[in-house]
Amino acid sequence: MFIRVNTDKCTGCETCLQSCPYDAIIMKDGKAEITELCQLCRACLNVCPEGAISEVREEGAPGKEKGQGKGVWVFAEQRDGRIADVSFELLGAGRRLADILGAELSAVLFGSSEDGADELIKWGADKIYHCPDEILGVFNDEPYAQLLSDLIQEHKPEIVLAGATPVGRSFIPRVAARLNTGLTADCTSLDIDRETGHLLQVRPAFGGNIMATILCPLTRPQMATVRPRVMKRGVYDPDRKGEVIRISDRKISSRTSVKDTVKEASDLALNLQEANIIVAGGRGAGGEKGFALLYELAEALGASVAASRAAVDEGWIAYRHQVGQTGKTVGPKLYIACGISGAVQHLVGMQSSDIIVAINKNPEAPIFNVATYGIVGDLFEILPIFIRKVREAKGL
Amino acid sequence: MDYFLNEEQLMIRDLARQIAEEKIVPVRAELDETGEFAWDVMKTLAQSDLFGLFIPEEYGGLGKGCLELSIAVEELSRACLGISTSFAANALGTYPILLFGTDEQKKKFLPDIASGKKLVAFGLTEANAGSDAGGTQTTAKLDGSEYVINGTKQWITNGGVADIYTIIAITDRSKGPRGASAFVVEKGTPGFSFGKKENKMGIRASATTELVFDNCRIPKENIIGKEGMGFVVAMKTLDNSRTGVGSQGVGVAQGAFEEAVKFARQRVQFGHPIITFQAIQHMLADMGTSIEAARALVYAVARFIDSGAKDVSKESAMSKLFATDVAMKVTTDAVQILGGSGYMKEYPVEKMMRDAKILQIYEGTNQIQRNVIGQALIKEAARNK
Amino acid sequence: MKIVVCIKQVPDTAEVRINPETNTLVRDGVASIINPYDMHALEAGLQMREAAGAGTVTALTMGPPQAENALREAVSMGIDEGVLLTDRAFAGSDTWATAYTLAKAIEHIGADIIICGKQAIDGDTAQVGPEIAEFLQIPHVAYVRKIDSLKDGSIIVQRLMDDGYDIVESSLPVLLTVVRELNVPRMPSLKGKMAAKKAVIRQMKASDLKADVNSLGLQGSPTQVRNIFAPEAKKDRKMLEGSSEEKVDQLLKELAGLKCL
Incomplete structure (x- = not known):
């Protein structure tokens, strides 16, 4: 395949130049031309007002052969024997896909107890492939990758989903490489193309400023990872029955070994730059009491806590939480500013956030100028309601 | 403006700028507050x-040469004058060895200085010898194969943090100005200690202390040049280093100017960004013009020095005088343009203004620079007669 | 010891914005940089070489010809050699084809330790590193935050997990993907910058690799981009009215609609 400019149609308007992330489009003799820098990302395809840019598929190219498969699989991750929340969320998404396809939903569980397998059934799985071998109790990439690949080759599912956790993101790519199939990371939505039956995998691209729909049209299985808290859980049915298939006596080896596991408060909670949701407080938080509320809300939302310089200077919270010109610059998906007036020095540190919620007593506070949603009110009244409702919604 | 810097000079500028932006800007406010020495930045440099x-x-x-050093100092000064002072003072302390040292001395000291393993300080000023170096009271007496040094140097940049000190002491008081000599003293020499760290108005990230010599014995070989050359060493050193102070002025002025332009574009009053007002535009125009004039002079003098010119006192004094007066004016005007915000520590310009003041004072006050220039003019006029 | 560091030249995505009217990327003034995580990988490689007092660090990248600049930047930090994989045949590679191509090049170069950043900031997939390890049939450890020891053909590292870290031992050769906590990347040196200007960057084409041509580039990529589109553009500010209870209800509804929670 390649991208071509129809020079008869091209009017030389240069609209397409901006669209190319690789600077691969140049103007030559008043017409657009696509150079060898082109990475076939297709960003330019729908830009041309004349419809002069199109993709050309080479006929008879010896591509990959279409693979076969049936059923939707979810890799159910466990740590210390406890099944990770993301596994249940994946079952919710997987159930929906399986129902559209009229197929079975199976979960693969390594190194956990039989109870774990039952729990997965109650959250929507029809079948569990359960391998309780001790070597799988602790995560090592090679045995996980080897066993999952073997099972996939034996049972040939059409779709395999896994959590985009440190575990899933580490070993699932090995499985995809081994099976010579595609893998799409961090999908935010999954659907089935009703015409072709392909899995439509939507994920952010270019740092999340644009979205891309990814297909894996030929090879099977179609594999995707999904971040925790992106998909909704399905319906929990305590009476639901399913089949548990025990996998044992596999020859599994590993060249890595986990010598020790150290639990500590995750650095991620403090890594504001990587946080998806940030709850931030300013002078209006009034003191440590106000920040206690912020922490409560953050915990309910799975968010990190940040602060304006005013709050840091007052000594209510440590400097490493400071966002703004003299602190950190952040760009989370959601930024909830509580009692922050919105001085420019603070705004420059957070205005690239996707969604900004401002809660402030003063309707004239400049923070409302950059807010997506504004609530005029006392945070000591709003936040307790907010916390309660989030907890209710999450069933906490 | 394009100063036709060559590829290596541009490389030096880019690297110094990258260090300034990535390593210095994020820490400058905190260092200004605490007065801590920027060891991490020194390591990066x-x-x-x-x-x-x-x-x-x-x-x-x-x-x-001098031009390359000026370019680096300018970029560091754009971010923080405290840190650039530590860097520039290192060169100041090194010049006596570089200009007058023996090959043995150079081999012994310069490699560690070049690699940044050891910092250097220059000790001239004393309680009673500031602008008037003739008032120097620190003495060095030859005793067998050693000099014995006694006295106290004051306000020495890099005092305590440096490992190598080049100092001026009197070896023969009867000879007046010709009775001074220059020496290298290493940190850790018995009888050599430091006074308390000074609490300064600006350049707070730089270390300033007394150097205290109490029967401090150093090997005879540590004399730089010959006995009696002390003031020549000091004057030639300053001739070379003054453009460095000039580039500090250019750098801090540029930094403040950029902050002022940025703020003037953002700040809205009477419904318009204040940069649209002629009162502000004229201030910025004057600031920009004087910075460019200062930079042109500093670069020209640096190139003059690098050409191997013999007597550069007048020109180097001019570059220091002009560029540092510009720095004081421009940083003050930058605070004015930022108004109330400029007066607050939230913005960097008040620090730049406090920092800039030292440039008119150290390495020869600007009054002394005018004296140097005036003396040179008299000499020139007499010669041309 | 032979160390290969895989790096990627990426647009500085923090600056990339989409024009809501034309639905296209706004690219004005967006600089190309070495993927920030790869800077930590380079630093790790340099530190290993320094600790061992011997060995070489090779930086490897696949990309268009201008990706050579990224390799020169790596040279200015002190690596020994830069290798650029560039060929139209590689264009359109997804993570599978990218990993396959890089693995073939690494087979050619030879390596005891391969280091990658945990992910690239333009794609954020974190897949290429582990896939390379699989193609090379060597072990890997992802999310390395600390190197505890490296000796006698084995390495012990700390692997960052959600709830702490694992201490993992691996035999060599091994592939590591590294996180920011591992180190602080050094600045280039002047001598390095001067060397970088003169350095010869080795170029490799598809024909230089013992690779299956059907596994390269777009043709070798199992996944395809069907289309790209703008996420819902930021709407104008919406002030929520009513009682406190109602305001919170509205907010939660809005956020749920945007899949924020």
Whole structure:
């Protein structure tokens, strides 16, 4: 395949130049031309007002052969024997896909107890492939990758989903490489193309400023990872029955070994730059009491806590939480500013956030100028309601 | 403006700018507050080879000149004058060895200076000898194979943090100005200690202390040049280093100017960004013009020095005088443009203004610079007669 | 010891914005940089070489010809050699084809330790590193935050997990993907910058690799981009009215609609 400019149609308007992330489009003799820098990302395809840019598929190219498969699989991750929340969320998404396809939903569980397998059934799985071998109790990439690949080759599912956790993101790519199939990371939505039956995998691209729909049209299985808290859980049915298939006596080896596991408060909670949701407080938080509320809300939302310089200077919270010109610059998906007036020095540190919620007593506070949603009110009244409702919604 | 810098000079500028933006800007406010010495930044500057810029290649440096050093100092000063003072004072302390040292002394000291392993300080000023170096009271007496040093140096930049000190002491009081000599003293020499760290108005990230010599014995070989050459060493050193202070002025002025432009574009009053007002535009125009004039002069003098010119006192004094007066004016005007915000520590311009003041004072006050220029003019006029 | 560091040249995505009217990327003034995580990988490689007092660090990248600049930047930090994989045949590679191509090049170069950043900031997939390890049939450890020891053909590292870290031992050769906590990347040095200007960057084409041509580039990529589109553009500010209870209800509804929670 390649991208071509129809020079008869091209009017030389240069609209397409901006669209190319690789600077691969140049103007030559008043017409657009696509150079060898082109990475076939297709960003330019729908830009041309004349419809002069199109993709050309080479006929008879010896591509990959279409693979076969049936059923939707979810890799159910466990740590210390406890099944990770993301596994249940994946079952919710997987159930929906399986129902559209009229197929079975199976979960693969390594190194956990039989109870774990039952729990997965109650959250929507029809079948569990359960391998309780001790070597799988602790995560090592090679045995996980080897066993999952073997099972996939034996049972040939059409779709395999896994959590985009440190575990899933580490070993699932090995499985995809081994099976010579595609893998799409961090999908935010999954659907089935009703015409072709392909899995439509939507994920952010270019740092999340644009979205891309990814297909894996030929090879099977179609594999995707999904971040925790992106998909909704399905319906929990305590009476639901399913089949548990025990996998044992596999020859599994590993060249890595986990010598020790150290639990500590995750650095991620403090890594504001990587946080998806940030709850931030300013002078209006009034003191440590106000920040206690912020922490409560953050915990309910799975968010990190940040602060304006005013709050840091007052000594209510440590400097490493400071966002703004003299602190950190952040760009989370959601930024909830509580009692922050919105001085420019603070705004420059957070205005690239996707969604900004401002809660402030003063309707004239400049923070409302950059807010997506504004609530005029006392945070000591709003936040307790907010916390309660989030907890209710999450069933906490 | 394009000063037709060559590829290596542009490389030096880019690298110094990168260090300034990535490593200095994020820490400058905190260092200003605490007065802590920027060891991490010094380590970065060392790794980047910047300490060796002006040191000959045979002693582990890059063999560049005054212009290259000026370019680096300017970029660092744009971010923080405290840190650039520590860096520039290192060059100041090195010049006596570089200009007058024996090959043995150069081999012994310069490689560690070039690699940034050891910092250097220059000790001239005393309680009663500031602008008037003739008032120097620190003495060095030859005793067998050693000099015995007694006295106290005051307000010495890099005092305590440096490992190598080049100092001026009197070896023969009867000879007046010709009775002074220059020496190298290493940190850790018995009888050599430091006074308390000074609490300064600006350049707070730089270390300033007393050097206290109490029967401090150093080997005879540590004399720089010959006995009686002390003031010549000091004057030639200052001739070379003054453009460095000039580039500090250009740098801090540029930094403040950029903050002022940025703020003037953002700040809205009477429904318009204040940069649209002629009152502000004229201030910015004057600031921009004087910075460019200062930079042109500093670069021209640096190139003049690098050409190997013999007597550069007048020109180097002019570059220091003009560029540092510009720095004081421009940083003050930048605070004015930022108004109330400029007066607050939330913005960097008040620090720049406090920092800039030292440039009119150290390495020869601007009054002394005018004296130097005036003396040179008299000499020139007499010669041309 | 032979160390290969895989790096990627990426647009500085923090600056990339989409024009809501034309639905295209706004690219004005967006600089190309070495993927920030790869800077930590380079630093790790340099530190290993320094600790061992011997060995070489090779930086490897696949990309268009201008990706050579990224390799020169790596040279200015002190690596020994830069290798650029560039060929139209590689264009359109997804993570599978990218990993396959890089693995073939690494087979050619030879390596005891391969280091990658945990992910690239333009794609954020974190897949290429582990996939390379699989193609090379060597072990890997992802999310390395600390190197505890490296000796006698084995390495012990700390692997960052959600709830702490694992201490993992691996035999060599091994592939590591590294996180920011591992180190602080050094600044280039002047001598390095001067060397970088003169350095010869080795170029490799598809024909230089013992690779299956059907596994390269777009043709070798199992996944395809069907289309790209703008996420819902930021709407104008919406002030929520009513009682406190109602305001919170509205907010939660809005956020749920945007899949924020």
